Amino acid sequence: MRFEQLKKNSNVIVRKKLVKSKKNWIIVSSLSIVGGLMLLGSTTTDVSAATTTSTTIEKSVNTSPSALATQDSNNKKSTPASTNNSTTETLPATSTNTTNTSTTTAKTTSTVPTETTTGSTTDTPSSETNVNNSAPTNPTLNDSGQAGFTNWNFDKGNLSIDGGTLPEGTGKPDDTRWGGHSQDISSIQITSPVKAAKDSSYLFANMPKLTTISGLENLDTSSTTNMEGIFKNDTSLDSVDFSKNNVHSVKNFSKAFENDSKLKKVIFPSDSHANAALVNDTRHMFANDKSLIDPGVKDWQVHLLLFTAGMFKNDDQIPTFDIGGWLMNTSVNTGNSSIGEGMFDGTNFQSIIFNNYAVFSPETALTSQRGNIWTSVEPAYTDGSVAHFSGIPNSSSDKGLGSLYKQTNNNLQNSKTFVTNNHLTKLTYNPTVDDSTTNIPNLITLPTNVGDQSFVAIGTVGITSSVDVPQTIIVDGHKYKTDTKTVTAKFGQTTATADQTVTYTNVKVAGGTVEIPTNNGSSVSLTVPDGNDGDTIDIDVPVDQIPKGYHSIPTKVTIKYSDDSSNHLLPDTKEIQISGDKAQGGPYTIPTSTANKTISVVIPNGVVGGSVTIKLPDKTGYKPVDNKGNEKTELTGTFDADGTFKPDQSIIYMGQPAKDTTVHFKLPNGNDIISTLPSNSKVGDKVTVKVPSVPGYVADDGTNQNITEVTGTIDNNGNFAPDKNITYTGKHLNSIKISDTKTDTNKVEVQSVDVKDNAAIKVGDKVTIAAPKITGYKPNIQQISGTLQADGTLADATNLTYTPIENKAITLTVKKPDGTTTQLTVPAGHYNEDTTGKIISPDEIKGYDKTSISYVYGADGTPILTDLQTNQTITSDQTLEYTAKTIPTKVISLPSNSQGNQTLKIPTGKVGTTSQLDVPSIPGYTAKKVKVNYLPDGPVVTDLNGKEISASNPIIYTGDPVPSQTISLPSSHGEKTITVPDGAVGDTLDTIALPDIPGYVTPKIKVHYTVDGPIILDSDNKQISQDHQLQYLGVDNPASTITIKNPDGTTTNITIPDGHYGDKDITITAPKIPGYNAPTLQVSFGKDGKPIITDSKKHQVTANEQISYTHISSGGHSSNTKPSTNNISNKLEQQNITIATYSDQPAVKLYAFNNSTMSIVKNRKLASQSDWYSDESLTLDGIEYFRVATNEWVKASQVYIYQAIQRTIRTYPQANKILYKAEGTSISYREISANSDWYTDQIAYINGEKYYRVATNEFVKVNDAHLL
Incomplete structure (x- = not known):
């Protein structure tokens, strides 16, 4: 988002932003005023959000002047003057203008003045509000990124820059820099060294919230040349410290701190090698810095400084301005104050210090x-007089600062002699009031609709006077022009501001026709519409006035409108160049004297009407000639209006005469066969040549036919090149004759060799044939060589013998x-x-038959051997063997390890052989095979290791494996x-583990392995079965005694008999004593070998504990908590038990015992399924009660007694077990499986029996399960 401060009201801000509208981006402007927001009826510029081109549209933002010009007319405060009123938005366009005739396109126009910020001292959209050429694709701002090769991050108002190199600037503000967060940045931290770009323009500009900069010394500015606008519009920034930076190379400081209204001081380096030394432009550097006290430029080197217009404009808080050390360039332009561009316009110095080399513009x-x-404090001249000048130059630019410090030389301009001549001398000037006259010049600021304008007028200080308004002004x-003649202004010492805003309008300029000459002697006529003075317009050069194949340079002419009646339409060019269009060159073919043959050359690219000359290439055997036969070396021509190359004359490549009139053919032996060419043959001609006939040979062109003539072409070298190669090939013969050949024994004779199947052997060939093969004989030579003659003989053949x-x-x-x-x-x-x-044969051996061999000599040099025993042919590499004699079948008896003697039948076999035999099989056992050795004297049986079977080495029978298996035992x-x-x-395993059952002694068993599998035996060697089950005997609980304390104080020992865990509980009652209740004990046999003994109150009795008789009560009670015993049927007993209410019954009523009766407690009950402790029981009128509180009782019939445990039980295996409710009734629809495990948390006492609880209201009898 971009903010633009208006010139008349600091609380008015124009906001412009891009908003997505369907597929377009539009610029929306709004006016924000303190206390509210109003939308302006401004023109919007649509930009395609989908596609853009690089073409830009420059369009004025037409903001209503009346909507903005709402400043209080009584506000007389001086405002900055300006000559810049351009307000344009540069946006990407979706298409470009295409023209066929003269078309006008506005470049930069301002036909209706717009009320906006004016002057180069404020942000103007024309230079600082350009929108990037491509529409945003994502309106979300980035909080971090990379600028050039520098990482940055934005978080909660802080911009952190972490090392690297910053990218080059563009010379204008960039809203997308720093992710678009510039408006929200309040602090900057440069955390590590960063290389600044050469163009660092507007680097930290437009940050209205920026107050602090830390780490600026990390910014390396040593190579930076452009700092234009670097901190512009940072309205909250109060200081900038460049003291540790290097600004030596900076040339452009223009607008660097412009509009920084809170800026008080700037610190530049003290080292002259780091301070400004090459600067040449400081225009508007500190303009509108209303709080500036010290700009810090005192020690600058300014010998190259050329432009300082508006440098300190409106900086009225600087007390003393010292540039006494400046050696100024004589060509410096310090600005024209009459148009608001003076270097010191709007300042209010108490004093200023110059030296004698100071230079200022006269305006x-x-x-x-x-x-x-302004009067010098020190004497300025040798006569002791002071120098002075007027604060405002008069209309002739005389008497002002520039009249004293002129640009002609480096001395004060006065007829007197300057006090120090050519030495540098500083003078301090103070402002004084000129009492000699009441009429003094003032710099009048005139508010207008095109920005503040300035002019000089004469008036009286403190007096409001009428001043003439300039009737015409030039802005950008x-x-x-204006119709307003005068305004009033109150004159000050040097400045005044008009009390009204003057409206100026454009000066209209009529259109017309502009004739512009061309370079070909013609002219082009351009039609220009009406316009405004100073505007420019682009006119397309009409294509219909340009010859075909040509174009104009330029294609557009820029016309500037001027109010000059003698020349009101000014083209930017004096002549239009008419130039040929580009012509595409390419291949160009030139004919030859040979049919269908051309020579190709490449015509280079050119322009229409342009001439072309190319060198003709050499072509062997040809010469390029014109139509008169003259030889040519170049081809010339031009491109016509269609861009086609046209030669100046016809060229043809002519073939040269053949070099040799004879044609040579070759025989296979290399001999030449000669023929002749037709007369007048030349390069490229197609000719026919006769092929001579040669006896015994065939002339072949590859078609396997006898050829008599051949066609061809005279090649580029003048030689005959046949279309097909001619090869003389010798004819094929069926046989080759050789001389009669005989062996030395006169048995073999050879006369010829048949070669009819060898088509490769032909007349004239150098032939090598193998000597004919004769079985059993070898020739004196292996091959016969010679040249095959037409009669079938071989020349130079060698005689052959066998x-x-x-x-x-x-x-x-x-x-x-x-x-x-042995060897034969x-x-x-x-x-x-x-x-x-x-015949040959070996020696005799007992038990074996020998062989005999006959032989004949073979034709291949190897004797042919025959085994006379088998009548089979054998080879010399075969090993001959004796033939073993046969041993007949025999039956023998052999001893075994455990199964007695076994009968074995030995089959027939050969002497010297062995065989393996199976021994007789026995179910459940396995025996290894035995080996039979057939000896000349009969068979011998051994084990597989070769040891003879005997009583000491019997046949071994081994029991078969019985695999591991799982067996269930009853x-x-x-x-x-x-x-x-x-x-x-056959094996027996004497020990095998059975599962332990806690509380029981595990019986001992053993395993016997049989053919049918393992059988399990008990310690008496009886097999376990359903009829003879394993017996687990409960752990023995030895007999013990319990001491009973008698009423008379004596004790009696009651014997607890021995038993085993798992036995049924027994009840033991002490001897009865009149008047006392005899204690009764319930005995359960424990799995740890110790019985569990409980009394009638379910209290577990230990071995060392005495049991007492209880007296039978016969009297009343003394308090409301003790029941009366005056009723013989009443009985009170002490107890220590836990009870529980039923889970499926309603809440249980409580009773209070008072006056020997029970009464219901109305406000309290015991909840269902709740547990309680009881310490007393009371039987009243046959009803038993349990006490659960001080005087709260519950009927015993509405609860059950239990003992809390946390154990696992297992049901006995015979059948499913019945489940019971706590009330003692069986559950008909549920049972639990036999031999199954369950968790129990209670032993409940229900109707005199013990139960294990296995669910909320499900119990199994103790007799149906046992604890694990």
């Missing part, structure tokens, strides 16, 4: 409310039965040698599951 004023004449190059194949002596290996070997030798011989009756406490480990048939 520059030095305003003050203290006086209109635009001339305006000899029979030799057979070398060989040895045969014979393997003996014991594994050793076949003697050497040759093929066809007679071996009839020749027991007195249900089935018990055991896991029987692996075993073997």
Whole structure:
């Protein structure tokens, strides 16, 4: 969001923002006034949110002047003057203008003056409110990001910058910088070194909430040249400290602190090498800094400073301004105060210090409310006189600051001699009142609709006078006029402000026709509409006035409107260039004398009407010539209006005469066969040549036909190039003749070799053939070589002879039965040698038959061997063996380890062999095989290790494995599951664990493994079965005694008999004594070997505890808490029990016992399913009560007694168990399974029996389950 402060009311802010409207972004303006917000009827500019181009539209924001000009007319405060009133928004456009005829497009216009901030001392939308060329795609502001190579973060008003390099500025404000948060930044922290850009313009501008900057010394400005507007519009900032920075390279400080209304001081480096030294532009640097006291520029080097207009404009709090150390450039422009652009306009110095080298523009004023004449404190001239000048120059720019410190040289301008001549001397000037005249010049500020204007008028201090209004003014190059003739203003020492706002309007300029000459001697006529002085308009050059194929440069002409009647339409160019359009070059073909053959050249790109010259390429065998036969080296031409290349003359490449008129063909032996070309053959010609016939050969062009002529072309070298290559190929013969050949024994004869199937052998070939093969014979040479003649003979062939194949002596290996070997030798011989009756054989061996071998000499050099025993042919690498004799079948008896002697039948076998036999099988047992060794004297049986079977080494029978399995055994406490480990048939396992049952002794069992599986035996070797179950015997509870205390004080021991855990409870009653209740004991046998003894009150009695008789009451009671016993049927007993109300019954009534009667307690009951402690029982009129409070009793019939426990029980295995309610009634629809486990929290006493509770109101009898 951008804020723009208006010139007349500091509480008025124009807000502009982009708002999404369907697919467009629009600029919406609003006027915020203290106490409210009003929307302005301003023009909105639509921007496509979907697509944008780089084209921009410049459009005035038409804000109603009347809506803004609401300032109190009595406000006489001096306001800044300005010459800048342009208010434009630059936005991306969705399309561009396309024109076919002359079209006008406004560049920058201001046809209706708009009431907005004016002058370069305030934010003007034309320079600082441009919207980025692409519409925002996400209106959400970023809280962190990267600027250039610098990381930054925005959080709760603080901008933190953490190292890196900042990006280059654009020379204008950028609302998107710092994520669009500029308006909300109140502090800046530069936490680590940051490299500032060369262009750091508007880096921290437009931050109205910014108050503090820390770490500015981390900003490296040593390379920065542009600080324009760096802190502009930071209206809450009171100081800037550059003392640890380097601003030496900064050239542009314009607008750096403009409009910083709370800024009091700026500190620049004290080191001259770091302070400003190259600065040349400080326009409006401190303008409108109304709180500024010390700008800090005293020690600047300003020898390059050229522009200072408005530098301290309206800074009226600076007391003394010292630039006595400035050596100013003689060309410096300090601004024209008559138009509000003076360097010191609106200041109110108490004093100012110059040196004799100071230079100021003659139009520059030095305003003050203290006086209109500035007089030097020190003598300025050698005669002791002082220097003085007028605060406001007169209409001729005389008498002012610039008249004394002129731009012609570096001395005070006066006819007198300056006191120090060419030495640097400082003078202090103070403002004084000129009493010599009442008429003094004032710089009049004139409020207008196009911004404050300034002019000089003469009047009397303190007097309101009428002053003439300038009838025309120039603002940003635009001339305006007014009908207002005069205004009134109250004159001060140097400044005054008109008391009304004057309205100026544009000066209209009539349109017309502008003729602009062209470079080809013609002219272009442009039609220009009406406009305003100073405006410009772009006119398209009409394309219909430009010849085809050409275009104008430029395509648009900018016309400026002028009020000059002699030349009111001013084009920006004196001549329009008519230039040919681009012409696309490319390949261009040139014909040749050869049909269908062309030469291609490349025409370079050019322009219409432009000439082209290219060098013609060399082409071997051809010469380029014109239509007259003249040889050419270049091709020239031009591009026509269509951009087509047109040659100046026709060119053809002509072929040259052939070099050789003979054509050479080659025979396979390399001999030439010559033919001739047709006469007048030349390069590129197509010709036919005869192919000579050669006896014994075929001329072939690849078609397998005898060719008599061939076509071809004269190639670029002038030689004949046949279309197809001609090859002379020798004819194929069916056989090759060789001389008669015989062996030395006169048995073999050869005359020719058949080659009809070898098509590769042809006449003229150098042929090598293998010597014919004859079985059993070898030739003297392996190959016959020579040239094949047409008659089938081989030239230079060698005679061939054959000899029979030799057979070398060989040895045969014979393997003996014991594994050793012996050798047999076949003697050497040759093929066809007679071996009839020749036999070789080995020695005789007992139990074995030997073999005999006959032989003949082979044709391949290896004897052919025959085994006479098998009549089979064998080879020399085979091992001969003796043949074992057969041993007949035999039956024998063999001893075993546990199964007695076993009969074994031994089958037939060969001497020297072995075999494995199965022994007789026995169910449930496994025995290893035995081995039979067949010896010459008969068979011998051994185990597999080779040890003979005997009484000491019998056949071993091993029980078969019996795998591990799980077995359920019936027991007195249900089935018990055991896991029987692996075993073997016949084995017995004496020890195996059974599941323990707490309180019971685990019986001992053993396992015997049988063929049918394991059987379980008890300690008496009886098999466990349903008829003979395992018996778990409860842990023995030895007999014990309980001491009973008799009424007379003596004691009696009552014997508790022995028993076992699991036995039924027993009841023992002490001997009866008249007048006393004999104690009764309930005995349960414990699983820890100790009985559990409880009295009638369910109190558990320990072994060391004495049990007493209780006296039978016969009298009343002494208090309301003790029941009367005057009724013989009443009985009061002490007890220590816990009771519970029934869960499915209503709340139980309570009773109070008073005066030997029970009465209902009306306001209290015992809740259902609640537990209570009772310490007394009372039987009254046959009804038993339990006391649960001091005098609160409950009927025993409405509760049950229980003992709290936390145990697990298991039901006995025979059948499902019946469940009961606490009232003692059975539950017909539910049972619990036999041999199942349950958690119990109570032993309940119901109707004289004990129960385990397994649910809220479900109980199982103690006799149906046991504790685990």
